[in-house]
Amino acid sequence: MRNILVIGGSRYFGKTLVARLRDAGDRVTVLNRGSAAPPPGVGHLRADRDDEPALLAALSARTFDAVVDQVCYTPLQAAVARRVFAGRTGRYVMTSTIEVYNPATLPGPARPPRPVPVAEEHLDPTVLPAVAALPWHDTGEVERVLGPARTYSEGKRQAEAVFLREPVFPYASVRVAHVLGGGPADFTGRLAHYVERIGSGTPVDVHEAPYASSFVHHLEIAELLHWAADGEFTGPVNAASHGTLDVRALCEQAGRVLGRRPRYRVVAAGAEASPYSFDRPYAMDNGRAAALGFGFGRTADWLPDAVAEAARTA
Template sequence: MVMEKARDVLVIGGSRYFGKRLIARLLAAGDRVTVLNRGSSAPPAGVVHLIADRDDEDALRAAIGPRTFDVVVDQVCYTPRQAAIARRVLTGRTGRYVMTSTVEVYEYEDSPTLVSEAAVDPLAVSVDLELPWDDPEFLDAHYGEGKRQAEAVFAAEPEFPYAAVRVAHVLGGADDFTGRLDHYVDRIRTGTPIAVPRTNHPATYIHVDEIADFLFWTVGQDFTGPVNAASHGPLTTEDLCEAIAAHIPSGSVVFRTATEGETSPFSFARFYGMDNSRAAQLGYTFTRAREWLPEAVR
């Protein structure tokens, strides 16, 4: 059997949730993995650990030094400023750059059907580096816009081969730090009303292990541009609550209509559904959300 050549992979961030699962898959495949973060958490054994604040271009350049990589996977690029720094530092240093993006780039695409990557063309997105991207409150309120503009920075340089993995809402894993499913568990257990918009739309999701698998697969591919990563089949808030209530027989599901700013996580006043056919055409087969939902909730 012919063994595939080990790859040199830099992961920026990746210290928790599906990032650490990606690193585990790369190591298991025999890849040489370098992890860069601010040093607040130690990476797993077997990786080279670089410490730098990615927002400090000089520090990032010094930390990377003369190293080159086959692939960079950027788990924590949230703004066009961060993207511009990464592109300047890593141009000529990597054969390919994979950015984890988000379904939130489609926040302005109020479509009743699944949206494809073409709905948001990074080359058509305006970039404003002067916005207060360093302000946590501004960044939190403009999460989708930050990701959109970051994609645009990479897309603007044709000599910088990049892919943007637009990740659906992620579920599963005991280490889910977001607290979004906990929100529903607590309310169903106590019978506390769950705030939802008047018209509550479904969304597409992906299991935490499946997005780690997809990112690992992407590392070994050569496609560029955006790609949607989502399991087949949208889920509603009611679907999530039904799956949770199956494990809490003494609980009850009570919904309360609320304004958009007060609604529960995973309840949407618009449809957040992604078409995953590009990934399928490239050769990746996603699972169906209803198949893994019960175990993810359990």
Template sequence: MREVCVIGGNRYFGKRLIARLIAAGDRVTVVNRGSSPPPAGAVHLVADRDDEESLLKALGSRTFDVVVDQVCYTPRQAAVARRVFAGRTRRYVMTSTVEVYEYEDSLAPVREDAVDPRTVPVDLELPWDDEEFLEAHYGEGKRQAEAVLAADPAFPYTAVRVAHVLGGTDDFTGRLDHYASRIRTGAPVLVPTRNHPATYIHVEEIADFLAWAAGQDFTGPVNAASHGMLTTEELCEAVAARIPDAKTVFRRVQVGEVSPFSFTRSYGMDNSRATALGFAFGHTKEWLPRAVAETLGKGN
């Protein structure tokens, strides 16, 4: 039986990950601030992961086979985790994001080496505790968090760069609901003049991937994305299929706010590394109708 620590992870694909680990026979310890309990069967430790002393006190003398960090958003958080879990875990899995590629603009899907965390500058003095700053610099925060873990690693680690996640009745983002609302009323869906496709992954598939990655021994960044990129038009088509007499109206704009999942640059990730390592991804076209049905609350 493995000892697994999950930091955060009490909603969306995090809670699915925890359920999978428990079902596989792992002893799972969940660390969070106590705002919500973990799934049944997990050990619950209450601590503020930003507070090094709080985290050390909560963990006590516990050691783990693997830590899965679902809520590492800044280099400061990564630095705390690096100090706290050094000598305490055999493996560290950080949930990262496709947004680390925000400065790349390749029409071809990007590979992991497009952003080498060992070359990313780290600035711990930036206002990472400011919520507005952090929201505006989400991708950069993740890039620098990866960089902290990659610099003279204190433990073997991998950073899972997650594509845009869709599906589930508990999708809290409201992004597909945005499309449904506009399609129902005939309001225009605003997209950039040049609107690029992106890579996606189903909520169940990313939970599967993280559970799988926890048991592997590869290190460094890895992209997690289903096969097949999707355009905004394809997303809207799938949403419209669930709405009687639907009419989708697109309006292309050169400046200003656009609808979710509309991109002025390519957000495609190459998933060949993970595939070669042994994970079998599904295809977006296969699960998209299901994801839309789940999110809009109309069954499978």
């Protein structure tokens, strides 16, 4: 029996991860601010992860075989975790994001030509220039400076860098593709956006020549995080199902499930489009995780069921 701590884990695929770990026979504890109770059979620690003394007090003398950090968004949060869990865990897994590769949010000098789909080694956050003097203790102020999208991606890149520099425990980051499926559990509402528009005949806003991106099913990413918690590899790993899709291909597949032909409206260059219409390339190569032994499914195989689930709960 392994002793696993999940920081966050109170919604979407985090809840599925917690249940998977418990059902596999691990002793699981969830740490959050108390906003959501864990499922039966799972321990619960209440603390604000940004409050280092309170976090230390909540942990007391506990140690863990692995920590899975679902909600690390800033370098300050990473620095606190690095200090607090040094000597307390045999392994630390941070849930990161495909958005770390988004060229629209990378500093200009950090945008060298890269292959697409992009592999892990093509983004080393430890060598990227940090945005000077950002008040990461006040993310609202950071969003005012950078905007929400860049705040999210820059925060994740800098958080990864904190763990990777002078590591104090074996560390891995899981760079998660765009997650789909789960019906009402999908709090992003992005797949529901397409189901509603296609079902009602409302045009979907798209770029003139949208790029393909990477996706992963919500059950598949919970399975991968479980696998990562049990693993021994370190460093970043991309998590994406086989097969990329651009927004039109996604809509065409959804339309076949819904029995409706999608309609489109092309937006002007630089204008906002629907959630998965991208005007820049940053699909991910999943070869490292596959080589390490994780068996990905194919986006085309699970997407119809995800669309039908979203339609049933719309």
